[in-house]
Amino acid sequence: MADGLPMEVPAQDLPPRVRIHEVGARDGLQNEKTVVPTEVKAEFVHRLAAAGLTTIEATSFVHPKWVPQLADAEQLFPQLADVRSAGVALPVLVPNERGLDRAVALGARRIAVFGSATETFARRNLNRTVDESLAMFEPVVARARDDKVHVRGYLSMCFGDPWEGPVPVHQVVRVAKALMDLGCDELSLGDTIGVATPGHVQALLAQLNEEGVPTSAIGVHFHDTYGQALANTLAALQHGVTTVDASAGGLGGCPYAKSATGNLATEDLVWMLHGLGIETGVDLGLLTATSVWMAERLGRPSPSRTVRALSHKE
Numbered sequence: 001m002a003d004g005l006p007m008e009v010p011a012q013d014l015p016p017r018v019r020i021h022e023v024g025a026r027d028g029l030q031n032e033k034t035v036v037p038t039e040v041k042a043e044f045v046h047r048l049a050a051a052g053l054t055t056i057e058a059t060s061f062v063h064p065k066w067v068p069q070l071a072d073a074e075q076l077f078p079q080l081a082d083v084r085s086a087g088v089a090l091p092v093l094v095p096n097e098r099g100l101d102r103a104v105a106l107g108a109r110r111i112a113v114f115g116s117a118t119e120t121f122a123r124r125n126l127n128r129t130v131d132e133s134l135a136m137f138e139p140v141v142a143r144a145r146d147d148k149v150h151v152r153g154y155l156s157m158c159f160g161d162p163w164e165g166p167v168p169v170h171q172v173v174r175v176a177k178a179l180m181d182l183g184c185d186e187l188s189l190g191d192t193i194g195v196a197t198p199g200h201v202q203a204l205l206a207q208l209n210e211e212g213v214p215t216s217a218i219g220v221h222f223h224d225t226y227g228q229a230l231a232n233t234l235a236a237l238q239h240g241v242t243t244v245d246a247s248a249g250g251l252g253g254c255p256y257a258k259s260a261t262g263n264l265a266t267e268d269l270v271w272m273l274h275g276l277g278i279e280t281g282v283d284l285g286l287l288t289a290t291s292v293w294m295a296e297r298l299g300r301p302s303p304s305r306t307v308r309a310l311s312h313k314e
């Protein structure tokens with residue numbers, strides 16, 4: 001190991017390249033107690049892009065009372081125009097047609113709807129049953145597809161739910177297929193409260209494949225509550241997944257899911273991927289410096305092990 005880089009030792013049967021879907025500016029900041037100023041958010045996204053991230057989830061066009069932390073979406077998104085022109089994808093969360101109207105009015109070309117595998121979380125997060133939320137997404141996805149806007153479908157509580165306990169694979173597969181049938185281009189499997197373990201991840205992926213959802217359309221979204229996120233990611237890579245969600249510095253959580261802590265930290269992910277010889281395009285030094293800078297803005301250290309290890313060396 002030299003200069004804060006892991007020693008590169010490839011392992012067999014892993015993809016040569018992984019696309020990181022960076023969610024720190026959305027999943028991370030939506031969960032902060034304080035509202036981060038718009039200028040700080042804009043600088044965060046610019047720094048993430050400068051560190052080599054090519055998909056950066058920017059914000060949410062949800063009801064501002066439900067997520068006040070992201071109520072400045074209208075002010076923030078235009079400040080990211082240069083990042084977008086440079087070719088960085090800036091997806092935004094959109095729960096309904098009202099959200100879609102707001103996002104497309106600002107020129108958003110990538111949106112994400114977000115469903116739940118469980119009834120309790122659907123109610124708490126979207127004020128709808130699972131099927132009512134799918135009905136809410138239907139015109140959103142149809143209109144987006146007509147406009148050639150890329151649609152990601154998030155599916156939360158794929159492994160366990162804080163109110164309902166373990167979630168059966170067949171229940172997850174039903175909603176996953178319904179999201180794909182609506183016309184989503186991509187499906188992100190959310191372990192919202194971080195309870196998954198690697199065998200469970202592989203069992204869900206295998207069942208989704210069996211039911212016609214190809215691995216190429218699937219991304220994984222692990223929260224790190226029980227320290228399983230990297231192990232789960234490796235299990236997904238072994239299955240052929242090449243899109244991995246992560247959050248710079250390990251920021252994150254969901255205000256409507258008790259016990260949801262931060263996402264898999266992007267730095268921890270990059271350390272593992274680069275050690276495996278897997279390309280990401282990310283400069284780990286610049287990314288770590290960004291998370292240290294953001295931690296100073298938030299007034300507490302980053303929970304990422306890699307950020308801590310690399311910043312203590314300086």
Ligand code: HMG
Nearest residue numbers: 061062063066095098099125126127154156157190192254
């Ligand atoms: P509702 O209260 O049922 O809304 O909330 P409604 O449809 O009844 O509408 C009520 C009023 O809100 C109307 O205004 C609408 O126009 C307005 P009125 O006619 O009364 O004046 N409204 C809006 N205003 C602005 N933007 C909008 C919007 N929609 C309605 N988009 C709703 C339903 C979906 C809006 C609400 O539940 C909501 O905003 N939920 C968002 C929750 C959220 O963002 N959660 C965090 C993201 S999910 C997550 O973090 C998990 C993930 O990371 C994956 C994982 O980890 O598992 C993705």
Ligand code: MG
Nearest residue numbers: 027190192253
């Ligand atoms: Mg999340």
